[in-house]
Amino acid sequence: MKYHVEARNVVKRFGPTVALNGASIAIAEGETHALVGRNGAGKSTLVSILTGLQPADEGEVLFAGEPAPALADRDAWRRRVACVYQKSTIIPALTVAENLFLNRQTDGGVIRWRALRARARELLDTYEVDVDVQALAGDLSVEQRQLVEIARALSFGARFIILDEPTARLDGPAIERLFARMRSLREQGVTMMYISHHLDEVYEICQSVTVFRDARHIVTRPVAGFSHDELVGAMTGEATAAYQSRARTPGERVVLAGEGLSLAGRYREVDLTVRSGEVVGLAGSASSGKVGLAETLVGLRRPDAGTVTVDGVRVRPGDVPSALRAGLGFVPEDRHHEGFVPLLSIAENATIPIAGKLGRFGTVSPSRQRARAVQLIDDLDIKTEGPGQPVGDLSGGNAQKVVFARALVDDPSALVVINPTAGVDVKAKQALLGAVEDAVERGAGAVLVSDDLDDLRVCDRVLVMFHGRVVKDVPRGWTDHELVAVMEGIEQ
Known part of the structure; x- marks a missing residue:
């Protein structure tokens, strides 16, 4: 061969x-x-x-x-x-054409922009990529x-x-x-x-x-x-069974709620409630609005209308610190850009939300920070040389566990997690989904946004979004065919 x-x-x-x-x-x-x-x-x-x-x-x-x-x-x-x-x-700030021929804009002399754009169109046409060469890559x-x-x-x-x-x-x-x-x-x-x-x-x-x-x-x-x-x-190296979700009975207390939420171009007129002991899934295509809605719940996006309440406290729209103070924990979609600081240690990353509680007069006690980090490393089975290791040195699955550690460090009343198992292996996936269920068993509620149907099996119910609206509340026990049919707008 x-x-x-x-x-x-x-x-x-x-x-x-x-x-x-x-x-x-x-x-x-x-x-x-x-x-x-x-x-x-x-x-x-x-x-x-x-x-x-x-x-x-x-x-x-x-x-x-x-x-x-x-x-x-x-x-x-x-x-x-x-x-x-x-x-x-x-590079987001450059156009598509500039990205395609970065450092190759010319063989020498001035850049001939019209010729560069023509070369870019020819290249994209060759591989059937329908993108405007003059568009900013960040868009x-x-x-x-x-x-x-x-x-x-x-x-x-x-x-x-x-x-x-x-x-x-x-x-x-x-x-x-x-x-x-x-x-x-x-x-x-x-x-x-x-x-x-x-x-x-x-x-x-x-x-x-x-x-x-x-x-x-x-x-x-x-x-x-x-x-x-x-x-x-x-x-x-062993037989590994699929993750088995745990049976549970949600409580009556509402720990996270969104009422009348709308954001132009993303979603409109969305109502959502999450009770203690409950995992609520958000499913849909990339254009469904599910990620934008989740980011609104944690304050990353400011809605045009509606309110968000965490554990009975109305949080300030578009204000992440307000949501965190009210008792929200958050695992973002992009761990590389939003989840951790690569050069900081596991201990520093994991304890960012509680830094003010680890010392007096604006200082952080290294011993208290280390002790809390060691506990989180043990709870989440993070494979590391120790709490002082930079997160950037960890594998993808273990780095994601540090992001979870940060979300869980202050025992939140509610969790919002977006695509939590993207890019991690089967063992890490089990640990991360288990961490969500552990938090819920302690009385938290959780919103789990995922493109992976296996992730959504831990949910007590799944809200399916289509073109910015919640079109169906699907209880546990769905089949792949049933859920995908609703996500694609075939059944509602």
Whole structure:
């Protein structure tokens, strides 16, 4: 078999930590090959080596049978491989055309803007990306930004693309459009490595799958005939059952309420109540308004009309501190930009909401901060060297647990969590959903917004939004078909 890219017996160490231990992968020309594994399995380290961002300590990388270029030869790397990361590298303040040809606007001399825009349109037309080249990148949807990044990657001449959690922030229809584009690229001879924690996607779009566990290569097999249970077992080293939601009876006390909420262009005339001991889901497409509504509940958005009440206290519209003081905990949609400060420690990040309670006269007691952080690390099973470790050094799943720790640190009366398991592995997903249910069992109420139907199974009921309105309150016990039919406007 002719391989487009190979990594052979790769070893990578970071101090005492072995990030890759003799790991290998071989991707056939023209195939879409999945790389899966739990957070910390070594996937991100392999990506950094396959893209030439850092060298392997041992082993080798080959492209079409030839040794990889020298690390300093960035142009040679770009011609061989490109990566579309989960965290967008598009610059919001620049136009689409400027992003597509960043640092390549001209071969020398002044920039000819009309010619640049023409080149950009030609490039996007080639890969069937329907985006205005003069639009600011910051005004694009997540889906559009990803397509622009793919087009930019291919413009260097690379025929091997790594897609790192590309669907983490896309809804169902956008995912299907992305997969259609990937199939088209494969027909054009583009080879892809697909990294995802959504195993159903692996079966839908990939031909082969490689599993990493504990920094090692475990198995490579064709997707066909590789059962879901076998795949999860290879990832975890054990048989892993699907998360089982806990039975509970909600109380009578209303801990979070929205009344008559409207925000132009996002949602209108929404009423919502959450009782203690209850998890209420919000479901719908990306244009349904569900995320905008959740962000209004926590004060990130100011509604045009309506009120928000937390545990009986009316909070000031569009005022996050007011909502937090009233007893709200929040897990944002984008942990990289809104969830934590990468260079601060776990202890500092997790205790930000209670910093004023950890000392006197505006100071923070290091011992009290550390003790609270140690408790949260234990409660959420955060894999770390200790509370002093920077959050930016953690795997995605463990970083998300720190975001949860911050939301839970002050024992909130109500929780609002948005796409809490995006980009985390099956074990971390169980821990995070368990943390929501633990808080609810202590008497809190929760709003859980998710594009993942498995997340919504922990909910006592799911409010489905369609074009800015709540169209149905679906009780526990729904099937995928029933919920998706309402989300897509087929049934109401």
